[in-house]
Amino acid sequence: MRLAKAMDATKPESNGKVKANAARRKDANAKPAPGARLAAAFEAVEKFPVLIESRARVMRAATAETARIGELVETVESDVGLAIAVLRFANRSVSAGGIASIPAAIEVLKPSGVLAIAGTAPVYDFFEPNGGREMRPERFRVHALATQQAADEVGRTVGWEDRDELAVASLLHDVGRLVIANLHPGDRGHLDATIKTPEQRLREERDRLGIDHALVGGVLARRWNVPQRIAVAIERHHAEDAEGLAAMVATADMVAHYSQGEMVAGERLQAAAKRCGLGPDGLRSLLYELPYVRDDVSRVSEPCPLSARELDVLRHLSEGMVYKQIAGEMQLSVSTIRTHLHNVYGKIGAVDRAQAVLTARDRGWI
Numbered sequence: 001m002r003l004a005k006a007m008d009a010t011k012p013e014s015n016g017k018v019k020a021n022a023a024r025r026k027d028a029n030a031k032p033a034p035g036a037r038l039a040a041a042f043e044a045v046e047k048f049p050v051l052i053e054s055r056a057r058v059m060r061a062a063t064a065e066t067a068r069i070g071e072l073v074e075t076v077e078s079d080v081g082l083a084i085a086v087l088r089f090a091n092r093s094v095s096a097g098g099i100a101s102i103p104a105a106i107e108v109l110k111p112s113g114v115l116a117i118a119g120t121a122p123v124y125d126f127f128e129p130n131g132g133r134e135m136r137p138e139r140f141r142v143h144a145l146a147t148q149q150a151a152d153e154v155g156r157t158v159g160w161e162d163r164d165e166l167a168v169a170s171l172l173h174d175v176g177r178l179v180i181a182n183l184h185p186g187d188r189g190h191l192d193a194t195i196k197t198p199e200q201r202l203r204e205e206r207d208r209l210g211i212d213h214a215l216v217g218g219v220l221a222r223r224w225n226v227p228q229r230i231a232v233a234i235e236r237h238h239a240e241d242a243e244g245l246a247a248m249v250a251t252a253d254m255v256a257h258y259s260q261g262e263m264v265a266g267e268r269l270q271a272a273a274k275r276c277g278l279g280p281d282g283l284r285s286l287l288y289e290l291p292y293v294r295d296d297v298s299r300v301s302e303p304c305p306l307s308a309r310e311l312d313v314l315r316h317l318s319e320g321m322v323y324k325q326i327a328g329e330m331q332l333s334v335s336t337i338r339t340h341l342h343n344v345y346g347k348i349g350a351v352d353r354a355q356a357v358l359t360a361r362d363r364g365w366i
Contacts, residue, residue, distance in 0.1 A: 041182035042220060046088060048178060049122040049137050054079040058118040066320045067111035069103075076102045076114065077148070077167050080141050084175070084224070085117045087168070091225035098227040101164035140178070144171050146259060150290055151252035157286070158277040166248055168226070169233040173249045176217030176234070184209055193262040198253065202238050214238050240268075247275040259291040304365045305347045313340045315366050318357045 054075055061071040076082045083102060090105035091098055099105050106114055124137045151170035155163045193201070205212045218235025222228070233245040242250045254269040273283045304311070309330075316326040327334045341353070350356035360366045 037183060038179075041179045042223060044182045045175065045178045045220060046084060047122055048081040048084055049124040050081040050085075050118060051079055051138070051141065052123045052125045054082055055118045055121070055123055058082070058114060062111040062115040062118075064319070066322075066325060068319050069106065069111070070318070070320070072106055072111060072114055073103050076106065077171065078145060080144050080171060080175075081121060081137070082114075082118060083168065083171055085121055086114060087226060088224045089113065089117060094225075098225050098230075100227045100230050101162070101168055103164055140174070143256060143260065144174065146256035146290075147171070147173060147249070147252045150255040150259070150286065151248055153286055153290065154248055154251055154255075154273075154276055154278055157282050160248060165227075165230060166245065169230050169245055169249050170252050172217070172221065172230075173234055173237050173253055174213060174217065175220055176213030176215065179216045179220060180205070180209065180211070180213050193257060193260075195263060197263050197265045197268070198257060199238055199265065199268065212238075240271075242272065243275055247272055251276050251278065255286055255290060258287060304363070306344060306360075306365065310340050310344050310347075311360070311366060313337060314344060314357055314360050317341075317353055318361070318366060 057075040058072060061068040061075065076086050086102060086105045086109065087099065090108045093108050099108065109117070126138060148167055148170040151166050152163060154160070155166050160166055196204075202212050202214065214235055214237060218231045221231035221234050229245055233249050236242050236246040237249040237253060239246065239250075251269065251272040254264045254272065258264045258269070270280070270283065273279075278286070306314070312330060313326060316329060321329070323334050323337050326332075327337050330337070341356070344350065344356050348356065348359050350359055357366070
């Protein structure tokens with residue numbers, strides 16, 4: 001009996017059984033488990049490409065004789081792919097608490113670490129085809145930056161304390177859209193922005209797909225170990241009762257959509273702005289200013305009271321140089337550099353190096 005069973009086990013399967021088993025294997029390969037698909041979509045977002053221009057700027061700033069930290073921060077905060085990678089890698093290095101800002105992440109990684117990230121990341125260029133992606137990277141980056149710019153202006157107006165965290169939350173507020181684009185390649189709901197408000201499109205996402213990009217974005221942020229307050233802001237930026245950081249991002253998101261000629265609900269925007277502490281006059285001013293790309297300074301700069309030498313000292317300070325390096329660069333003594341800087345303080349009313357550099361930048365002198 002045992003021998004008979006063993007023989008039966010070694011007999012070749014019938015054609016029907018072979019076909020059925022092959023079909024089951026094919027079906028298993030064609031339809032991976034939902035958890036596996038979601039994990040693959042998350043991993044795809046973590047490989048979101050970096051703009052080639054951003055990579056070039058990182059290389060220049062990180063390989064300068066003295067690394068230009070300010071330029072590194074500005075570049076990373078202007079590129080979604082870089083910001084994602086820098087935050088992810090920096091947060092791997094901390095045990096608790098999480099890193100919520102790009103300056104703090106760069107402090108952990110050092111310029112060399114940021115350079116390594118930028119140098120090994122996938123890249124894209126302006127105007128190139130999607131390369132098989134559902135959402136064009138530059139389209140996504142442009143809206144993210146418009147929201148970040150609006151958020152920074154709201155933060156400045158209402159006196160928001162942590163503008164660095166606000167920059168991260170606003171830059172990454174729609175990151176869940178990238179997950180959905182990978183999970184549902186045929187979904188084109190994000191293209192209806194000129195005829196539907198963000199909230200209408202969010203509800204349709206839920207109805208069509210059973211999930212929405214805000215909720216998925218919050219999950220993704222927690223996966224990267226960013227602090228809970230950032231994840232909550234991403235997750236709740238479309239909520240009617242959003243408060244705090246989430247309300248700031250909600251207001252900025254709607255202002256960005258408006259500035260790009262897209263549909264927004266005026267009552268919803270005014271309510272979100274009010275929860276931020278931004279009144280009607282402040283909101284009107286924001287809507288008037290932000291459709292245009294403006295420098296932080298007026299076109300007509302204030303006459304500069306500083307000498308050419310004093311301006312050179314400030315320029316070198318703005319690049320992160322210390323007194324000894326500046327002295328070597330300008331072929332002057334360290335004491336002369338200190339004297340020049342002391343004269344700068346007196347002429348423009350600054351109390352320290354940082355304020356002197358910021359004042360000179362704001363007034364268009366450097």
